[in-house]
Amino acid sequence: MKNNILIKKPVMIYDNNETIFKYSYLYNEKQYSFSNKYSYHVINPYMGIESVISVFIPHCILTGTIINSDIPVDKVFLNNIQNIVPIFRKLHKNDKLELNINIPPIEHVSQFKDKKILSTFTLGVDSFYTLYSNIDKLDSIIFIIGYDIKIHQKNLLNTTLKNLHEISRLYNKELLICNTDFKDKINHGKGFEWGEYLHGPALFNIVYPLSNEYKELLIPSSYLFDDNYIWGSMFMFDEKYKTSFFNIIHNGNLSRTEKIKYIINYDKKCLNYLRVCWQNKNQMYNCTQCEKCLRTLYVIELLGYKNNAITFINTIDGKTYWNFKPKNNSDKLFQDEIRLLENQTLLK
Secondary structure: OOOEEEEOOOEEEEEOOEEEEEEEEEEOOEEEEEEEEEOOOOOOOOOOOHHHHHHHHHHHHHHOOEEEOOOOEEHHHHHHHHOHHHHHHHHHOOOOOOOOEEOOEEOOOOOOOOOEEEEEOOOOHHHHHHHHHOOOOOOEEEEEEOOOOOOOOHHHHHHHHHHHHHHHHHHOOEEEEEEEOHHHHOOOOOOOOHHHHHHHHHHHHHHHHHOOOEEEEEEEOOOOOOOOOOOOOOHHHHHHHOOOOOEEEEEOOOOHHHHHHHHHHHOHHHHHOOOOOOOOHHHOOOOOOOHHHHHHHHHHHHOOOHHHOOOOOOOOOHHHHHHOOOOOHHHHHHHHHHHHHHHHHHHO
8 A cells, every 4th residue: 555645735824024834744644744934024925835745756756655635736847747757767777666646737827027036055165156157147045944054053053144144245135044844854764865865855845935936946056967866956856846937947067176166266255154064063164074074175275275265174184185985976076076176286
């Protein structure tokens, strides 16, 4: 007997200056819920369930769980997400994978006039590249509390929010903040692993309620477009989650070293705010000990801007990066990129 998910109608609440969206669903007849809290009044919210369906798609393809609801969903969206299935079949070498959805379709009249464009923004290399390379078209940036940084990490969070507000003022972009308990509440096993499957759909869950005001979301890329790692946000996946009224673009077909070169050349002030660490030991902004910190610092060092990289511990030698042995193809890719840059630097 197959597992079933029944998605209920979302509920929106204005609480002081905040907007809270509450989502509930039944998973095999047991009720679950999660909430997204925006730090402002969302005046014209979109109350559809595309945002909820998105987060269940990887799990349902991999486990055969059926998604059900009597709430109509954009027809283009329902057609697009079926195009994720062949990609999963190829990546998992399993031609039997399917996506079963029992939800009525509805046709929307596309309205893009006077709607805005936003991008997710974490103060990382990929985020700065997307901001700088789309500086004239981008209206807003959005940061989510509860994914990378949790609400209880007060020191780290306060520093991050301070820097986000400075970036917002510096480049004249509206800053949106959302606090969610989604990552703590959604856990039904296979297909919900954060890195491999979930962080892309989790972003769509946050942004879809804003789609009456915004026409397009830019997702900063982690890898080149033709890379075929199993990863939660990829060029081959992200655009499949778009609707007739909201576009999703996976942005940045460059290597990480090329992006670092680009953002430094565009505006060295990015190094005053750059945050790449995900371990954040002792709530440090960049621990400058983990693989990700050191691979970023070493590239900056090779480019000649280590003294500008004030968000890292300056006394640590970037070459310490080579102490890390690659654990997977992704690590090997980054090491190949940095070795190439290292050799180019030595030849000068």
